[in-house]
Amino acid sequence: xxxxxxxxxxxxxxxxxxxxxxxxxxxxxxxxxxxxxxxxxxxxxxxxxxxxxxxxxxxxxxxxxxxxxxxxxxxxxxxxxxxxxxxxxxxxxxxxxxxxxxxxxxxxxxxxxxxxxxxxxxxxxxxxxxxxxxxxxxxxxxxxxxxxxxxxxxxxxxxxxxxxxxxxxxxxxxxxxxxxxxxxxxxxxxxxxxxxxxxxxxxxxxxxxxxxxxxxxxxxxxxxxxxxxxxxxxxxxxxxxxxxxxxxxxxxxxxxxxxxxxxxxxxxxxxxxxxxxxxxxxxxxxxxxxxxxxxxxxxxxxxxxxxxxxxxxxxxxxxxxxxxxxxxxxx
Amino acid sequence: xxxxxxxxxxxxxxxxxxxxxxxxxxxxxxxxxxxxxxxxxxxxxxxxxxxxxxxxxxxxxxxxxxxxxxxxxxxxxxxxxxxxxxxxxxxxxxxxxxxxxxxxxxxxxxxxxxxxxxxxxxxxxxxxxxxxxxxxxxxxxxxxxxxxxxxxxxxxxxxxxxxxxxxxxxxxxxxxxxxxxxxxxxxxxxxxxxx
Numbered sequence: 001x002x003x004x005x006x007x008x009x010x011x012x013x014x015x016x017x018x019x020x021x022x023x024x025x026x027x028x029x030x031x032x033x034x035x036x037x038x039x040x041x042x043x044x045x046x047x048x049x050x051x052x053x054x055x056x057x058x059x060x061x062x063x064x065x066x067x068x069x070x071x072x073x074x075x076x077x078x079x080x081x082x083x084x085x086x087x088x089x090x091x092x093x094x095x096x097x098x099x100x101x102x103x104x105x106x107x108x109x110x111x112x113x114x115x116x117x118x119x120x121x122x123x124x125x126x127x128x129x130x131x132x133x134x135x136x137x138x139x140x141x142x143x144x145x146x147x148x149x150x151x152x153x154x155x156x157x158x159x160x161x162x163x164x165x166x167x168x169x170x171x172x173x174x175x176x177x178x179x180x181x182x183x184x185x186x187x188x189x190x191x192x193x194x195x196x197x198x199x200x201x202x203x204x205x206x207x208x209x210x211x212x213x214x215x216x217x218x219x220x221x222x223x224x225x226x227x228x229x230x231x232x233x234x235x236x237x238x239x240x241x242x243x244x245x246x247x248x249x250x251x252x253x254x255x256x257x258x259x260x261x262x263x264x265x266x267x268x269x270x271x272x273x274x275x276x277x278x279x280x281x282x283x284x285x286x287x288x289x290x291x292x293x294x295x296x297x298x299x300x301x302x303x304x305x306x307x308x309x310x311x312x313x314x315x316x317x318x319x320x321x322x323x324x325x326x327x328x329x330x331x
Numbered sequence: 332x333x334x335x336x337x338x339x340x341x342x343x344x345x346x347x348x349x350x351x352x353x354x355x356x357x358x359x360x361x362x363x364x365x366x367x368x369x370x371x372x373x374x375x376x377x378x379x380x381x382x383x384x385x386x387x388x389x390x391x392x393x394x395x396x397x398x399x400x401x402x403x404x405x406x407x408x409x410x411x412x413x414x415x416x417x418x419x420x421x422x423x424x425x426x427x428x429x430x431x432x433x434x435x436x437x438x439x440x441x442x443x444x445x446x447x448x449x450x451x452x453x454x455x456x457x458x459x460x461x462x463x464x465x466x467x468x469x470x471x472x473x474x475x476x477x478x479x480x481x482x483x484x485x486x487x488x489x490x491x492x493x494x495x496x497x498x499x500x501x502x503x504x505x506x507x508x509x510x511x512x513x514x515x516x517x518x519x520x521x522x523x524x525x526x
Contacts, residue, residue: 006391006392006393006396007391007392008391009389009390009391010390010391011370011371011390012370012390012391012434012436013369013370013371014371014436024369038432038433038434038437039432042413042414042432043413043414045391046412046413054370055390055391055434057434057436083426106503107417107502107503108481108499108500108502108503109414109417109429109481110414110432110503112426112427113428113429113432113433241502242502242503243503
C-alpha cells in the first residue's frame with residue numbers, strides 16, 4: 001500500500017466548546033475522528049488504513065488549554081502541547097519527570113503540535129496493524145507479528161493476549177508514576193479515571209488502547225501534589241534520538257529520606273500494551289538506600305516473568321539495566 | 332519545445348490553470364451542497380508570508396498541498412508526506428511545524444511563513460540563508476528549505492543557542508546527504524557565534 005499524496009475526502013468541524021464537540025462526536029459516532037495535533041491521525045488516513053467521515057478539530061476549544069494550579073496539584077489541559085509541557089515553569093519545577101518524558105517524544109516539529117492527550121491516546125505502532133492488515137486489533141483473527149518470521153523486535157515481552165503491540169507513549173508511564181487522573185467528558189457528564197486504569201490491554205479490549213469510546217473527550221490531565229518535588233528518574237532508549245518510539249522507557253518517582261527510599265512508583269513503557277508498573281521492584285526497594293548495592297540487589301526481578309518473542313529478548317536486560325540506573329540515581 | 336519552458340514554469344502554469352478551473356467547477360459546488368451544517372467554510376483568507384491570500388481549501392487538505400499546488404509556493408518540499416523527514420517545515424506563528432501533517436484549516440488564523448517569505452524586499456537573504464550559503468551547508472539541497480525554517484524558528488526563540496541546543500532544535504529535519512554539521516555551522520554563524 002502506498003502513501004497517497006492527498007488526504008481522502010472528509011468533512012471537518014472546528015468546535016469552540018467541549019459540549020459542541022461532544023455533540024458532533026455523538027452525531028458521527030464511530031465515523032467521527034477527534035483531532036488534537038493530528039500526528040497520529042493523518043498517517044492512518046493517508047494510507048487508507050483507517051477512515052472517517054468527519055474530523056473534529058478540538059484545537060479551538062479554549063477551556064482545554066493551559067496549565068492551572070488546583071487545590072491538590074495541577075491540571076494540564078488536553079490541548080497543551082508537548083513543547084509547552086517541556087517549557088512550563090510549574091511542571092519543570094515540581095514534575096520535571098513529565099517535562100523530560102515530553103521532551104523525548106518524536107521531533108521538535110511534532111512536539112510543537114502534538115498534545116498531551118494525543119500522546120496518551122495514540123494508537124499502537126505495530127507496523128502490521130498500521131499497514132492496514134486485518135489483524136486481531138483491527139478486528140481480524142490473527143497476529144502477523146507473533147509468528148516465526150514476524151518482525152517483532154519492538155513488540156511486547158509481557159501480557160500479550162493475541163495482540164503483541166506495545167504502548168508507544170513516552171508520557172503515559174510518567175503520568176502513571178505520578179498518579180495522574182484523566183478527566184473525560186461525554187454527553188452524560190464528566191468522569192475521572194486514574195492513569196493506571198486509563199490504559200487498557202488486549203486481554204480486556206483488543207481494539208482500544210484506552211477507556212475512551214466514541215463520544216468521549218479527554219479534556220484534562222490532573223497531577224496530584226503527592227509526588228511534587230520527589231526524586232525522579234526518566235530514561236528512554238530508542239534506535240534514534242529523534243522520531244523513534246521507545247524500545248524501553250522508564251519513569252520513576254521516589255520519596256527519599258536520608259538516602260532511604262520510603263516509597264516509589266516505577267513504570268516502564270514499550271514492554272506491553274499499557275505502561276507497566278513494577279510493583280515487585282517497588283516493594284523490594286522500600287526502606288533501602290538509593291545506591292549501587294540496592295540497584296545490584298534487584299537483579300532481574302523486573303524481567304523475570306517476561307515472555308519474549310523471537311526478536312525482542314534484548315528488552316529484558318535493557319529493562320533490568322534501566323531499573324538499576326534509576327535506583328542507583330544516575331545514568 | 333519552447334526552450335524557456337522549464338519544469339518549474341510548467342508546474343506553475345498547471346497550478347494557475349487548475350486554480351482558474353476550480354473556481355467554476357461543478358464538482359466543488361456539489362460538495363458544498365450536501366455538506367453537514369457547521370462544517371468549515373472552504374474559502375479561506377490565509378495569511379502567508381505577510382500577505383492575505385484568498386484560497387479555496389478542501390476540509391482535509393494539508394498545508395503543504397495548499398502552499399505548493401494552490402499558492403505556487405514550491406519552496407516548501409514534500410519528502411515523506413508523513414511527518415518523518417522535515418522537508419516541508421514551515422512556520423505558523425513563528426513555531427516550526429510539518430506542513431504535510433497539518434491541515435490548512437488548522438492554521439487559518441495563524442501567520443504562515445515559508446522559505447519564500449524570508450528574503451527582504453530588496454532581495455537580501457535572511458541571515459540564516461546567508462549563513463547557510465557561506466558555510467556551504469546544503470549538499471543536494473532538497474532538505475534545505477526545511478532546515479532554514481527550523482533554524483529561523485530556533486533563532487526567534489533562542490537567538491544565541493549553544494551548539495547542542497541547535498542540534499536538538501534541528502533534530503526534526505533529516506538530511507540524506509548527511510550535511511548535519513554544515514547546517515549546524517550555518518546556525519552558529521547566523522547567530523553570530525562563528526566569525
